[in-house]
Amino acid sequence: MSEAAEHHGRRAGAGRAAKRASRMAAVVSTVPFITRKIPIYEVLNEEGLSLIEHNADTVLEEVGIDFKGDAEALAIWRDAGADVREERVHMPRGLCRQIIQERAPRSYTQHARNPARSVVMGGPHTVFAPAYGPPFVHDLDRGRRYGTIEDFQNFVKLAYMSPWLHHSGGTVCEPVDLPVNKRHFDMIYAHMRYSDKPFMGSVTAPERAADSVEMARLLFGDAWIDPASGKPRTAITSLINANSPLTWDATMLGALKVYARANQANLLTPFILGGAMAPVTVAGSCTVTLAEALAGIAFVQLVAPGAPVILGSFASSMSMKSGAPTFGTPEPAHVLYAMAALARRLGVPFRSGGALCAAKVPDAQAAYESAMTMLPACLAGTNFILHTAGWLEGGLAMGYEKFVMDADQAGMLQTMLNGVDLSENGQAMDAIREVGPGKHFLGCAHTQANFESAFHTSSLADNNSYEQWDAEGRLDMSQRANAQWKRMLNEYEAPPIDPGTDEALRDYMTRRKGAFADSNV
Amino acid sequence: MSDDLDLNSLSDEDLVAQMHDDLYDGLKEEIEAAVHVLLGRKWTPYDILTQALVEGMRIVGVDFRDGILFVPEVLLSANAMKAGMAILRPLLAETGAPKVGKMIIGTVKGDIHDIGKNLVCMMMEGAGFEVINLGINNPVENFLKAIEEHQPDIIGMSALLTTTMPYMKVVIDTLKEKGIRNDYVVLVGGAPLNEAFANAIGADAYCRDAAVAVETAKALLARRQGSVQQRATA
Ligand code: B12
Numbered sequence: 001m002s003e004a005a006e007h008h009g010r011r012a013g014a015g016r017a018a019k020r021a022s023r024m025a026a027v028v029s030t031v032p033f034i035t036r037k038i039p040i041y042e043v044l045n046e047e048g049l050s051l052i053e054h055n056a057d058t059v060l061e062e063v064g065i066d067f068k069g070d071a072e073a074l075a076i077w078r079d080a081g082a083d084v085r086e087e088r089v090h091m092p093r094g095l096c097r098q099i100i101q102e103r104a105p106r107s108y109t110q111h112a113r114n115p116a117r118s119v120v121m122g123g124p125h126t127v128f129a130p131a132y133g134p135p136f137v138h139d140l141d142r143g144r145r146y147g148t149i150e151d152f153q154n155f156v157k158l159a160y161m162s163p164w165l166h167h168s169g170g171t172v173c174e175p176v177d178l179p180v181n182k183r184h185f186d187m188i189y190a191h192m193r194y195s196d197k198p199f200m201g202s203v204t205a206p207e208r209a210a211d212s213v214e215m216a217r218l219l220f221g222d223a224w225i226d227p228a229s230g231k232p233r234t235a236i237t238s239l240i241n242a243n244s245p246l247t248w249d250a251t252m253l254g255a256l257k258v259y260a261r262a263n264q265a266n267l268l269t270p271f272i273l274g275g276a277m278a279p280v281t282v283a284g285s286c287t288v289t290l291a292e293a294l295a296g297i298a299f300v301q302l303v304a305p306g307a308p309v310i311l312g313s314f315a316s317s318m319s320m321k322s323g324a325p326t327f328g329t330p331e332p333a334h335v336l337y338a339m340a341a342l343a344r345r346l347g348v349p350f351r352s353g354g355a356l357c358a359a360k361v362p363d364a365q366a367a368y369e370s371a372m373t374m375l376p377a378c379l380a381g382t383n384f385i386l387h388t389a390g391w392l393e394g395g396l397a398m399g400y401e402k403f404v405m406d407a408d409q410a411g412m413l414q415t416m417l418n419g420v421d422l423s424e425n426g427q428a429m430d431a432i433r434e435v436g437p438g439k440h441f442l443g444c445a446h447t448q449a450n451f452e453s454a455f456h457t458s459s460l461a462d463n464n465s466y467e468q469w470d471a472e473g474r475l476d477m478s479q480r481a482n483a484q485w486k487r488m489l490n491e492y493e494a495p496p497i498d499p500g501t502d503e504a505l506r507d508y509m510t511r512r513k514g515a516f517a518d519s520n521v
Numbered sequence: 522m523s524d525d526l527d528l529n530s531l532s533d534e535d536l537v538a539q540m541h542d543d544l545y546d547g548l549k550e551e552i553e554a555a556v557h558v559l560l561g562r563k564w565t566p567y568d569i570l571t572q573a574l575v576e577g578m579r580i581v582g583v584d585f586r587d588g589i590l591f592v593p594e595v596l597l598s599a600n601a602m603k604a605g606m607a608i609l610r611p612l613l614a615e616t617g618a619p620k621v622g623k624m625i626i627g628t629v630k631g632d633i634h635d636i637g638k639n640l641v642c643m644m645m646e647g648a649g650f651e652v653i654n655l656g657i658n659n660p661v662e663n664f665l666k667a668i669e670e671h672q673p674d675i676i677g678m679s680a681l682l683t684t685t686m687p688y689m690k691v692v693i694d695t696l697k698e699k700g701i702r703n704d705y706v707v708l709v710g711g712a713p714l715n716e717a718f719a720n721a722i723g724a725d726a727y728c729r730d731a732a733v734a735v736e737t738a739k740a741l742l743a744r745r746q747g748s749v750q751q752r753a754t755a
Contacts, residue, residue, distance in 0.1 A: 135683040135713040136713070146683075174683040174684075176683050180683075180684045180687060204684055243633050249633060251631070273636065275592075276636045277636075320591040320592050320593065321585075321588045321590070321591055321592065322588075322592070322730070323592050323636060323637065323640050323731075394712075396712055396713060520687030520688075520690075521630070521631075521687055521688045521691055
């Protein structure tokens with residue numbers, strides 16, 4: 001090794017202090033999103049996929065989809081040539097696919113306030129985002145409790161600091177301490193202020209969606225309108241769930257229309273608890289999912305041609321002995337693979353997956369189940385992987401330890417998706433020639449040049465000897481994760497924001513919050 | 522199965538045992554037939570209810586809790602029970618027998634989650650309760666209307682969203698304003714709730730699942746006068 005040191009010579013700014021600083025720095029800078037370089041894994045062939053497409057069209061034509069409580073939606077469908085009977089819309093075979101293929105973008109850029117962190121949704125790209133929606137939070141010290149705005153801000157900060165999460169997510173936990181009709185302001189502001197990654201907007205009422213858009217407009221200022229298209233840039237992607245089976249309801253349709261008309265992205269997700277909201281089989285779940293998604297996405301394109309969309313699929317199995325959702329099971333993984341392929345054939349970006357589990361604490365169940373969904377999601381070529389970090393208890397709790405454990409795994413998966421380096425350096429012929437038979441590679445020039453980034457290293461796994469582990473307090477993974485998230489929050493520094501912009505956002509919130517009374521209903 | 526079985530040829534004891542099996546297997550028509558046979562033998566509606574139906578469903582409940590029976594099976598059992606109850610209910614009323622209990626249940630305004638609520642309906646019907654299912658997205662007016670129309674013993678509310686949970690309090694407060702809160706047992710449920718929340722809004726109980734809902738409903742009604750459950754479980 002002294003050999004190698006001689007090669008480098010003595011440089012300014014080197015030595016122990018500099019190396020310690022660079023090696024211990026918490027934030028590793030990385031790419032804003034993943035560009036996959038490994039093949040996609042598929043479970044169905046052409047015949048299987050077209051069978052499901054055919055069946056989904058049969059469902060749309062014969063059974064129909066309910067568009068509930070939204071007269072405008074029914075009129076739009078009637079004009080588009082669908083057969084509308086009361087609230088049930090029957091779409092002629094092929095109509096939805098045709099509308100989507102003529103109008104929907106195959107991929108889109110979701111802009112972040114820091115342009116270096118904008119993400120591309122679609123194509124060979126994958127974006128990891130934190131878990132969405134949990135009313136409870138969990139950590140080793142305090143156990144399970146309702147989430148607060150402080151927890152919400154903490155998870156935004158952790159996602160901002162994680163090099164492996166590309167997106168700030170949406171409802172990272174529910175801030176139950178704030179009034180229901182105003183909490184969206186503080187949630188959106190937290191994403192804008194404590195992170196500079198892209199985020200998701202409010203969907204629980206059309207006026208809350210409108211507030212989300214307005215705040216994004218203030219955040220982007222002059223950059224809001226894209227001069228090339230004359231339309232607003234897409235700065236928000238929002239989660240619009242179907243009320244499966246075969247129903248889109250007024251709340252979701254209201255938010256959807258607000259976002260579509262402002263050129264913001266709608267992520268339309270049929271959320272299937274197999275057995276309750278779709279048949280118990282993989283093919284049946286795929287058929288229901290595809291039919292609902294086709295109807296939802298085509299509707300977006302009728303409302304606002306060209307508005308960005310993602311086809312989502314969230315499939316979970318169900319305990320037929322209690323009705324509880326179950327995760328990490330093989331059948332939903334098959335749904336995921338099939339739906340990813342169907343979205344590609346349709347020509348729209350695809351969302352699924354996540355570190356899903358039913359475990360209450362970050363234990364072995366949590367890890368196994370999460371891995372059993374994250375791996376298929378990555379192999380399937382999923383473009384947007386919501387719920388990548390933090391998910392516990394079927395989405396009822398956001399776990400601090402689980403969050404950093406999942407984020408650590410996301411780093412592994414990112415490296416896996418980066419594929420195999422076949423460059424000259426990757427081939428490493430010079431190393432093989434240099435070392436030859438019977439020696440080792442640790443000191444050769446090639447290793448010296450590559451060792452730091454050669455293997456993805458977990459920030460949480462313990463690979464030390466038994467004795468060292470014993471001496472360091474016999475900590476398990478979740479205990480090490482506990483120390484890690486606390487350290488991260490301690491070291492957190494907010495990304496800079498233009499004071500004028502910040503003030504405009506705060507003004508807007510104060511004004512809007514003052515315009516109507518607090519309410520929890 | 523009981524297809525080739527002549528129910529009339531069975532002794533009372535064997536017939537009741539057969540009904541327990543038929544409830545277990547979710548055989549609706551067989552249960553209806555057996556109820557008619559027992560009525561023909563001059564059993565009181567009340568004895569048929571408690572000894573044949575409620576006891577049969579108690580066994581189903583135990584095996585559901587222990588993970589032996591699956592949800593779709595219990596659904597069939599509950600339907601069979603419901604069919605038997607439909608025959609007995611008017612007769613029970615005529616004879617002035619103690620009431621089993623009636624429940625109205627709905628998902629509150631703004632919320633469309635109903636899988637769990639529907640499981641609760643199933644288990645309550647399985648236990649012999651008359652259940653009026655108000656469906657999803659119910660404003661307080663729907664609850665008030667149903668209370669007036671059906672005169673229930675129990676009001677059940679379900680919510681799965683933290684944004685809709687507070688609406689349960691709106692319903693309870695309205696009942697208080699009208700001075701009728703204490704006329705009813707109020708049960709609440711849904712995964713994001715907990716006991717502290719139920720206490721805070723003034724509900725009688727939070728039930729973590731459908732089986733607990735049945736037990737709690739029975740226990741709370743038993744504290745009141747004249748319920749079948751009180752005698753059946755005494
Ligand atoms: C399935 C599901 C859906 C389905 C619902 C379909 C349907 N027909 O019900 C769909 C996809 C439509 C849906 C939509 C949404 N959902 Co949802 N959903 C779920 C999920 C995964 C499971 C719920 C379920 O059915 N569980 C199975 C049943 C058997 O259990 P249960 O409901 O808890 O019921 C049992 C007990 O609680 C009890 N019980 C229930 N009710 C009652 C009533 C009484 C009187 C009693 C005594 C007992 C009782 O007994 C039941 C049987 O044992 C939960 C997460 C979870 N793990 O709970 C999220 C969840 C509840 N949803 C959530 C969200 C955010 C939404 C959406 C807003 C998402 C969106 N952006 O579109 C929309 C809202 C729609 C609306 N307006 O209500 C969040 C809510 C958290 C929060 N922040 O408040 C959760 C926690 C998931 C998450 N992390 O995002 N959802």
